[in-house]
Amino acid sequence: MAGNVFAYFLLAVAIRQLKLDLSYPEILAIRSAGGLAIGLALGWRDRKLFREVWRSRLPLHLARSALHAMGAIAVVWSVANLPLGLVASIEFSGPLFAAAIGAFAFRTRPARFAWIGFGLIFAGAAAIVFQYMDVIGFAIIIPFAGVGILTCTNIMLGVLSERQSTRSILFLMNIIQLAIFVALSIVGSEALKLPSSALTTTTLFAHGTATLLFAVVLMAVSGYMTQASLSQATRHGTAVQVAALDTLRIPALAGAGALLFGEPLNQSLVIPSAIIMCGAILTAYLDRSKRG
Numbered sequence: 001m002a003g004n005v006f007a008y009f010l011l012a013v014a015i016r017q018l019k020l021d022l023s024y025p026e027i028l029a030i031r032s033a034g035g036l037a038i039g040l041a042l043g044w045r046d047r048k049l050f051r052e053v054w055r056s057r058l059p060l061h062l063a064r065s066a067l068h069a070m071g072a073i074a075v076v077w078s079v080a081n082l083p084l085g086l087v088a089s090i091e092f093s094g095p096l097f098a099a100a101i102g103a104f105a106f107r108t109r110p111a112r113f114a115w116i117g118f119g120l121i122f123a124g125a126a127a128i129v130f131q132y133m134d135v136i137g138f139a140i141i142i143p144f145a146g147v148g149i150l151t152c153t154n155i156m157l158g159v160l161s162e163r164q165s166t167r168s169i170l171f172l173m174n175i176i177q178l179a180i181f182v183a184l185s186i187v188g189s190e191a192l193k194l195p196s197s198a199l200t201t202t203t204l205f206a207h208g209t210a211t212l213l214f215a216v217v218l219m220a221v222s223g224y225m226t227q228a229s230l231s232q233a234t235r236h237g238t239a240v241q242v243a244a245l246d247t248l249r250i251p252a253l254a255g256a257g258a259l260l261f262g263e264p265l266n267q268s269l270v271i272p273s274a275i276i277m278c279g280a281i282l283t284a285y286l287d288r289s290k291r292g
Helices: 002-018 024-045 048-054 058-081 084-090 093-105 114-161 166-187 209-234 239-246 249-260 267-286
Strands: none
Touching: 002 024, 002 058, 002 209, 002 249, 024 048, 024 058, 024 166, 024 209, 048 166, 058 084, 058 114, 058 166, 084 114, 084 249, 084 267, 093 114, 093 267, 114 166, 114 267, 166 209
């Protein structure tokens, strides 16, 4: 998951920079095109990748990729318009969504003591939501929706990872999502009806052609890195554990936002974020999901 945290930070840098010139679907189309180019290069070196893609179960890939596209738009909006520390803190809900989906879809239940971690995560996040509701309003639903959708797709990714390689999964996802984001780019981002944010965010570099091209490359590479590292993580842990460990990027992104983007560390967030961290650690260590 350390690779996922680093890739997520690079993704945030690219999103902030590209937001100056491109719409959200256009930004994500760049990510998909870059991931597809990497996949084609890997397939050229090892033709087994293309054979594995040909034998894949397309309906499941279509469903997951379409859902993931929706979640990705929510995440890109959040990273572009909200402080990184706040976005990472809101993503506390990943373990809760993972537990709920596991209970309803797979009839699993977390270990008894894992509920302590869930309670801490919920308490810390609720405090943060109440602090920012007056500033962000109902737009705060967007990052929560993104977390819920992507948690669902992470569980689907775990199922797919048992049947085929990470490379083939990402290859199919990037093909499908490239078509989706290109179509949305043609229609126009206004069709998404995403609200504006009352908070202001900054970029790491000055606006210009060189920085735009650099951000395009960064978006293409980091987008593939996040998915590849996450796919590997799902092979070694439960959905709840992966979601919980993913929230450990809270201090990393909050620190990066403060040092590089000049985003002040809100003192009122320290205690709630610390509670979320404790809950995430407890959940990761105590969860041993069981079938009911």
